Amino acid sequence: MATAETHWREPVIGPEQNYATVSEHLSDLVLVQRTPLWWYAGFGVSMLLFLWLVVAAVYLLANGIGVWGVNIPVAWGWALANYVWWIGIASGGTFISSLFYLVGADWRNGVNRFAESLTLFAAAAAGLMPIFHLGRQGLFYWLFPYPSVMGIWPQFRSPLLWDFFALLCYILNSIVFWYIGLIPDCATLRDRATTRRAQIFYGLLALGWRGSARHWRNYKIVYLVMAGFMAPMVVSVHSIVGLDFAAGIAAGWHSTQWPPYFFIGALYSGWASTLLLMIPIRRLYRLERIVTERHIEVIAKLMLATGLMLAYCYALEAFQPFYRGDQAERDAYLYGAFGAHAGSFWVRNSLNIFLPQLLWIPALRRNRVLLVLLSFGIVVGMWFERFNFVVTALAHDYIPSYWFTFSATIWDEGILYGSIGLVLAGFFLFIRLLPVVSMFELREVIRRKERA
Amino acid sequence: MTAPSTPADLPALRRKLAQETGPRFWRSLEELAETPAFLELLQQEFPPFAAAAVQGFDRRRFLQLMAASMALGGLTGCQKEVEQRQLSPYVEQPPGIVPGLSRHYATATSLDGFGYGVILRHEMGRPLKVEGNPDHPASLGGSSAIGQASILGLYDPYRAQTITQNGQLASDSALRTMLVERAAALGATHGSGLRLLTGAVTSPSLAAQIDALRKAYPQMAWHQWEAVDRDTVRDGARLAFGRVIDTVCDFARADLVLGIESDALSAAPGHLRYARDFAARRRPDDAKSPMSRLYAIESTPTLLGAKADHRLVMKPGNIQHALRLVAGAVKAGPSDWANIPVPQAQELAGLIADLQAHRGRCLVHAGRAQPADIHALCHAINHALDGFGQTVHTIEPVEALPTDGDTSLAELVADIEAGRVDTLFILGVNAAYTAPADIGIAAALRLVPHSIYLGERADETAELCHWHIPAAHEYEMWSDVRAYDGTATIQQPQVRPLYGGRSAHEILAMLLGEARRDDRTALRERWRHASGAADFERFWTEALRAGVVPNSAAAPTRVAPRPDYATALPPPAATAGLSLLYRPDLGLWDGRFADNGWLQEMARPFTRLTWDNAAEIAPATAERLGLQQSDMVELALDGKKLRAPVWILPGQAAECVTLRLGYGRRRAGPVGTGVGVNAYRLRSARNGWNAPGLALAKVSGRHLFASEQHEWLMHGENLIRATTLEQLHGKSPVPEAGTSDASLYPGFAYDGIAWAMSISLNSCIGCQACVIACQAENNIPVVGKEEVARGRIMHWLRIDRYYEGPLDAPATHFQPVPCMHCENAPCEVVCPVQATVHDSQGLNVMVYNRCVGTRFCSNNCPYKVRRFNFFDYSGDDPRPRESWNPEVTVRGRGVMEKCTYCIQRTRQAMIEADKANRPIADGEVLTACQQACPTQAIVFGNKNDTASAVARRKASALDYAMLDELNTRPRTSYETAVRNPNPSIKTS
Amino acid sequence: MSGETESAYGLIGAFADPHAAVAMARHLRRDGFRRFEIYSPLPLEETNEFIAKEPRNWLALIMFAAAIGGVVIGFVMQYVIAVIGYPINIGGRPLNSWPAFIPVAWEICALFTVYIGFAAFLAFCRLPKLYHPVFNAPGFERASQDRIFLCVETRDPRFDNQQLQSMFHEHRAVAIGEVPL
């Protein structure tokens, strides 16, 4: 069987592929193929979950956030954990498509569309959480600097406001970044479409794209610059999420290490969630020759590397309180590790750090079932990391008389599981309506291959 | 008598009342009770109040006033309701009333007969806040948690509102007819069948009326019953002096205090005054009065014990031995007592030496829960050490009828069972609930041919009596009451009876045939006679204004213990086996306040429990019996059984189980019914306080407690700093954590007023008065047990309790924690909408309506003093709208709130000063907590004014800021706790 | 379709091989043709040389300007609000807590760059333009799949149907056709 090296030489696209075949294969998935049964099943389940979100949200808005497990001192609970978790998942896609575009990695073209779409829906889910978690949800717009008759404005020193802007801009930018990548492919779909409805639908999305030399030239420039901005933006967004906590003085939150810590965790969950969805879709859509072993290999290795970085962060997290010697901080850390919420601490360690070490072994790395399981574990593990991080510091702050614990209610659960439904539903719609891999970028890959 | 033709079903009505809130009630009442009797009753009950209610004015106030009575109903005054768009001026403006200005009226509030002076603040004619009366010797401005909460009791919508006969609505005229009939019938038999049951009575006018009654009905008998009585105190006096004598302690003159499970700071008559005097002697940096030393010997923790420099934990039996030892040693008893073997002899030796060294300047005080011989011994010791006339003063009993409650009640029951009772009047005593099980009053009440109960609520006793007459609240009637030292106060009504209550005076008057008598006139007549004042009008108005009847204090009497008193002492209790200690509850007392949400939700000083009592046991005992916190146990005592949850209480004596009275009510009302377990079911007349021979067995199941504090120990030293007087006086320095104000930022200048607060950990006795005062002043809602258990209590001010030292006898620290008003407030920086910001006096202000509820501020508050409206707590609070304080915004759902340093008070004062273009004087503004505090632990003022009390406190070396290493620069600081232990005693 | 060239938009040829199309384009330019355009399903670097007009970095310049503008506007907004609009003492921090204003300034910068860049891109490409005569060209749908098209407009002064036909043939165009207006 092949070694890692031969795998590394695995092409990023099957040798027999050419312009025509990629166009046909990918657009037929959307235009010709009858909707498969598994799609209905998957979409149905996702919608059910989404319905749960709707119910939970209505109940929440009607009764107030008292329906959650939050209390004083633990005033932030699952909603914030969900938020950090989703925004983390949301940063993987944009990072792949922007950073690896800048460094010109060919493998990126096989997966970026995919990852970006995931980013979009995850970001949407993330965006809901901060609004849900407000005491007076209807007034969230007060965070926006508009000239009100009260003559009073937002407070820009608050990390929450940074967060509000970061998330807003990130979602808006991701949409454009994702859409601009779609334009040429929509043109292809428009031209291959057989029904009038499809022609008009994709025709409108394509904005009349003709692929003329001028189009392409402007396209390359704008995409390059956008990529150049999106890459740092991803970093900033999750760093700001980290600042939400680092700027607070709660024992265990007040530390400069969180921005990188959070960002690394974000990438980690980004890779994992991408693999988690990509492997099955690749199989179901018969994309083996387009999304090759190579892609999976690369992401798996990235995952391993990121996992090691995260392990370092965890080590630092354990080291700093004792190094700094602040008693409250020490107590908070020990409480996180051995206190009422210690379960989440050890779950996160096993799923995020210990288990993924299996990826060192090429054979296991190449076992797709195992890969899916590991990725799933990491996605789950990251949620527990967020939960542990948000709750324990609050549950064990400076004043012993106000140490308390957190226990979730079904309404906390509704919001979390429901949001997963929201993301999956959106994702299923995407794979049904749009090409899961960027066709024109594959053509570029093919051309580069021919020239080489 | 005229029984209603088609009577309304009152129980059903009550059930509705329990569910429905204001607006709906009126309609359902109509639907329910369309009976002639009911309509007649409406005629009599409501018009006066309706009138009173409509004479309102001003948006907010009028709004709340309109919603006042359930009778008027229809509108609710919560801020979130539709905008009230009407203005209704007076028809004729009462003289002196200026719309929007508050007025103050003096009266008194009483507990087990003894009263202390209070002043009620009125807004638009409605009493809204209780404050202690600075001119009253028993208060000196301080007040108790129960006193503070009395205002809620006044407005409690679940008070009885209708006269009932056999559980059915009856009219006023029906009542009068009945009384006339009874009077006639009894008159014929010289009242041989007439019995009167009251609580402890100190009211001269009531006593006079009862005397008149006895003259009119010579054969009648007057019985007395208080569940939390002073029988042991009286018996102790009888043992020592041969007759009943009241003692008045002078803590201000005591250099050395020995408390035998003393309730001097918590429950004894005059405890507010005692607390003030005691605290005055515990100021380490006060040169004029050297710090006193405090010993405590007790079985279950008391507020006094918590402050003790030496606290000896003993079983009741051992306490009796120990005190005999002390008595013997100081020549207050047989010399052979001096060598009784007792535990902790080393400490006792130190104590004895100290006592002898402080002859004439020491004070021994025992709590009412101690047996009679202890009290006798205390008298003897005080006498032997020349305490009499120095630290202890003896006066003639203040009570009108100093009788033993148990025997009195037992006689009554015997009479009833012997069929000698024809008519029984019960005036405000819920005997059916509070009487010891073995007296069996409940069963007896059913045998009485005619039983008339005057009570505030339709409680356990009302259920068993033929007639139930709604009693007027203390603030609704003319009366008078005496304080611990005999000082009398004339109680003037603060408001017309909200729910048509009657006073005891009125009922007795009717019985005396003085129909349609006016309480006020009668009271005036009595005092005109009693005072003998030349210019009575002046005396009267002055007495009402000041809230004190001038020099009405009882004169001291000279008595000495009988030399042979020792021989008469009953033998000490056995020290073997488990014993059950019944103790009054700091909030519910004997259960009469069970329907008061504020007192139910008040965290008890030691357990920090709300909404519960528990079997409080020592850690050692828990280990021996293998019991965990909140396990369920079955307490068995001479055949009677009771299940209760376990609470492990450090500082409790081993093998002693303490059970607080007042819980497990069956008919307390929607708030208090079924809360906790009913200790009376085990209590017997014989062992009213300490019951040996308890059997305790673990049973299945665990209990959910709602405790405000979950961690007992203090981690790190920066929360509470403690030292000893020795260290303080140079021998070794005060522990001082260095702080630097270094900052990259230029600070803001607060050159005008800079409000600040200083809290003395030496003065705070953990009595919770400030907590309830804050709740009353700032419209803090009650959230209920479930929400408290979920960590959502709303108190702006809490008193943290920390233990230090050995688990079995730890040192206890109380620390009141309001908002610190940090100059570098961490909460403000993280608020995205500027809902919490600083003002130019350096206050950390919270703008409720700007808050969107991110709760980041609470996360970022290192002191965790912020509170969040997770639900619409104030909207769900059953208290009527007109009882909210109109000067403070009522917070809606989803907004953060916290202590404001009573900004409504500071702002009002600033406006007044500004109008006069003068500066604010020191002490012109008192925060609610400061005003209520009986020990003046809290000082508030302008720290820029170097002459101000707060500035002086902050200048002291003892002043420190909590968590100052965070550089939050709190405006609230603390005075280091200083203890004054006896150097000769080596504490383990 | 008719040989009526006046009624046509231009003459179009499809190529299988990008090089061929580019070669023909170079040829055309040598012969002085101006109004011709290459359509391809993927970007071809070589074709850039045929776009004579606006300097190629304008789009980049605009985006750069947008970025600068974003930072400035973002920061000034916060400064005005915190220092001039309603100066309030927040936790003892200075009114102009500029370090705290950086994150939002940056996010707004990114927002401006991407959106203004996108708008400028559309403008430079004259998009959205759902209809264009070249869509009428026979088989043009493959321009977005696997064929490279070269279209010479009739408006070009040197336009000559026959000559162009032959030129297409010699550059191995796989198909030649007229683009009707």
Next chain:
Amino acid sequence: MAAIFGPRANFYTQIVLISAGGVIVALAAMILILPNTGYATDIGFTPPQPVPFSHQHHVSGLGLDCRYCHTAVEQSADAGMPPTHTCMTCHSQIWTNAAMLAPVRQSLAEKQPLHWNRVYTLPDYVYFDHSIHVAKGIGCTECHGPIGDMPLTYKATSLYMGWCLDCHRNPAPHLRPHEAVFDPHWHRTASTPSPAQLMAEYHIHPATLTDCSVCHR
């Protein structure tokens, strides 16, 4: 192949783009303008009253002082609404039978208060104090408009927080001498002390007037 969209499609695209831009601009404008329209501010709102009381007649006509009826204005947060008795002090003598005054007479007879509809309403979390404003030389008309010339009382100002702040930030131009506070037709004259003088005289420090705690408790 035939193009999917005809030439007209481009025209429609233009329309859509332009109108989209228009909508955005319109929305922005609405946020700025709408709150300041009379519809939102209620300026000029004249609720019906049980008695058509005319300040014009009583103040400008008969020259009654504001404080004759609004007695508490100098001591209390509330200006005070006159009790029925105050009306009757005069109207028991004059217009004794005027139908217009029937409700007043009825109120006195039945000891039931008159129910006026409020013109100015502040939310419950705003604590406005009349006494300090008049004490510091803010005339009635600053907030109540030309009250002295109102046949029927109408709302003269928006009472927006922004509106309050305008004055709290720069009170000087709104100040008058003590004696002029209750004069509904006062205007500066040469003899009036300058705003700066008045600021000094009243000890007003605008820096502290924008504290949130000035109005919110």
